Structures are given as C-alpha cells and as structure tokens.
Amino acid sequence: AADVASLEEEIRALAREKDAVILAHNYQLPEVQKIADHVGDSLQLAIIGKKVPQATIVFCGVHFMAESAKVLAPEKRVLLPNLSAGCSLADSITAESLEDWKARYPEHAVVTYVNSTAEVKALSDICCTSANAASVVRSLPQKKILFTPDKNLGKWVAAKVPEKEVVVYDGCCPVHDVLRAASVNRVKAAKPEAVVIAHPECRADVVEIADEVCSTTAMLTAVERHPQAHTFIVATEHGIVYQMKKRWPDREFIVADGCIGCRMHCPYMKMIDLVMVRDALVRGKHEVQVELDVAAGARRALERMIAVPR
Ligand code: 13P
Ligand code: SF4
Numbered sequence: 001a002a003d004v005a006s007l008e009e010e011i012r013a014l015a016r017e018k019d020a021v022i023l024a025h026n027y028q029l030p031e032v033q034k035i036a037d038h039v040g041d042s043l044q045l046a047i048i049g050k051k052v053p054q055a056t057i058v059f060c061g062v063h064f065m066a067e068s069a070k071v072l073a074p075e076k077r078v079l080l081p082n083l084s085a086g087c088s089l090a091d092s093i094t095a096e097s098l099e100d101w102k103a104r105y106p107e108h109a110v111v112t113y114v115n116s117t118a119e120v121k122a123l124s125d126i127c128c129t130s131a132n133a134a135s136v137v138r139s140l141p142q143k144k145i146l147f148t149p150d151k152n153l154g155k156w157v158a159a160k161v162p163e164k165e166v167v168v169y170d171g172c173c174p175v176h177d178v179l180r181a182a183s184v185n186r187v188k189a190a191k192p193e194a195v196v197i198a199h200p201e202c203r204a205d206v207v208e209i210a211d212e213v214c215s216t217t218a219m220l221t222a223v224e225r226h227p228q229a230h231t232f233i234v235a236t237e238h239g240i241v242y243q244m245k246k247r248w249p250d251r252e253f254i255v256a257d258g259c260i261g262c263r264m265h266c267p268y269m270k271m272i273d274l275v276m277v278r279d280a281l282v283r284g285k286h287e288v289q290v291e292l293d294v295a296a297g298a299r300r301a302l303e304r305m306i307a308v309p310r
Helices: 001-019 029-034 042-051 064-071 093-105 117-124 133-139 151-159 181-188 204-208 216-225 240-247 274-283 294-307
Strands: 020-025 039-040 056-060 077-079 109-113 125-128 144-148 166-167 195-198 231-235 252-255
Touching: 001 020, 001 029, 001 125, 001 231, 020 029, 020 042, 020 064, 029 056, 029 240, 039 042, 039 151, 042 077, 056 274, 056 294, 064 077, 064 109, 064 117, 093 117, 093 125, 109 133, 117 294, 125 133, 133 151, 133 231, 144 181, 151 166, 166 204, 181 204, 181 274, 216 240, 231 240
Parallel strands: 020 039, 020 056, 056 077, 109 125, 109 144, 144 166, 195 231, 231 252
Antiparallel strands: none
C-alpha cells in the first residue's frame, strides 16, 4: 500500500511538473480512475481535454478516444500510456470498407459512432455518441442514413427515429453484444425491484427490458433519477461500478451478467496501470498523432455533431 501511495504521489507531482492533465474513461482500472483529474465518457473527456489549460493530455482509455482528444485539441500533446489499447468495435470498420459501403449507397448520409478511427470519422458526414445518436440522425436533411459501425446502437436509433431509413453496418462491441435478456432477467428475478440501466451497444432484447438506456456518464445521472431505488442492474462494462459505488456507497450495483469481470470485461480498457501512467509522463510516450488532413475531416464530423442540440 505504501508503494501505491508513493506511486500516486509521484504521478501527481510529475503531472504538475510536465503541465499534464490525466483523463480516465469510466471503464479504466479503479487505481487509474482514482488518480485522474477527470473521469468520464469518451466524448466528454475529449471536450474536457480541449478546455483545460494543460498542454499535455495523458489519456487513460483506448486509442480512438485519445485520437478524438488530439483531433479536437491539435495544439496539445496527447499521450496514450499503452498503444495496444485498441477497441474491437472501432476496428470493425476500416476506411476502405466504409468507402466500398458508401459507393453502394450514394444517396445516404453517413453517421459514425465516436467508437471509430479518425480515418473513418473523416469519411463521414457527422459523428454521434451513445448520448446523442437519435438527435444527430434526426438533425440531418437526408432521409436515408448509413449508420456505422455499431449495429446495436444503429438499430436502437432506427427505432427511435422511424421517419428515417437507417441502414446499419455489421459491427458490434463484443463486451456488450455477448449479453442476452435472459441473463439480465435471471439477475432481476433475485432483485425484482432493481432498476435496469443499459448501454445502447447492448442487443435489442436487452435494451427493450432496460429502464434507462444511456452512455456511461449518463448512467450516473440515471442513478440520480431513481432516488428511491436501492439496487441497480448495470448492463455495461463492469469498470463503471467503481464510479457508482464511490458516489453511492449505500446502494447496490450489480453487473447485468451477474459476474463482475467475467464476460462484461473489456480487456483493452484494463491495459493501463499506474506504472504505465508514470512512465507515460516521464518518457512522453506514446504520443498520438493524426495526419493533418485526416484530423481536419474528423474534426469537421465531430464539430458538426457537437453543434447538434440534444
Ligand atoms: P461511452 O462513450 O458511453 O463512455 O462508451 C464508450 C465505450 O467504449 C462503450 O463500450
Ligand atoms: Fe471498444 Fe467495447 Fe471495449 Fe468499449 S467496451 S472500448 S466499444 S471493445
């Protein structure tokens, strides 16, 4: 414990010395969430990264998130402590496959979920997050939409915005796609009063039985909307439970698969530990770079999204 405390102190001192802000996603290891200046969902962190005064951002999350932070704040140095931290969903579509797909649907507007590479964003008309996907689709003048890369989020949006014709790509997040309503119902049978909160990357059968469907940070606000509830069944990656327990130590949070760390576990999100955060600050590694033209295209799609009223 003394070692951890001294590592934490060393990181805080290094961050001050190097003029760095430490950002952590809601799914990061508890030790990393604990030392971060800000913990949040992917888009929120990119926006915070741009606003804060520090010249360096240490992004504790996955690669596409660090890339978005760099795209929105090109003047800053963005460090990803472990370059292997990827994302199966972002990797499910490449720039080439999106180009092929667009060629087959020339009249469609392309809406790309932020869980994607900067190259894919640059080829899109607009981005969306799990928090604003329906508003983004509704805001477009086109009736025909290609939604990439998450099929579950795409189908959820299509149901919410029936006036649009939405064609969805075949990508998914394996962490969320593995969950079935039967598993959630099994957990719920033991806790019939529980409120079910699901991420829209979950399959339709899960989203249908959820009381709240939202992004990871919006899940925290969703808990606030249920002041009488004691137990929450959380259908997303288990890392979020650390934030929930920290804020509401007297309430109960159960991961929807019924077994913390078994199935709803994103290995990429656990690839950064305190030693790596320290080393990132000491060595200035690994700097995330986005080619200027790709960054300009991705920024256009992200900023167009940010301008859409919720
Ligand atoms: P949020 O943007 O809701 O934090 O989700 C990110 C993610 O990776 C979900 O799997
Ligand atoms: Fe990607 Fe899924 Fe991990 Fe989120 S939970 S970072 S979408 S693989």
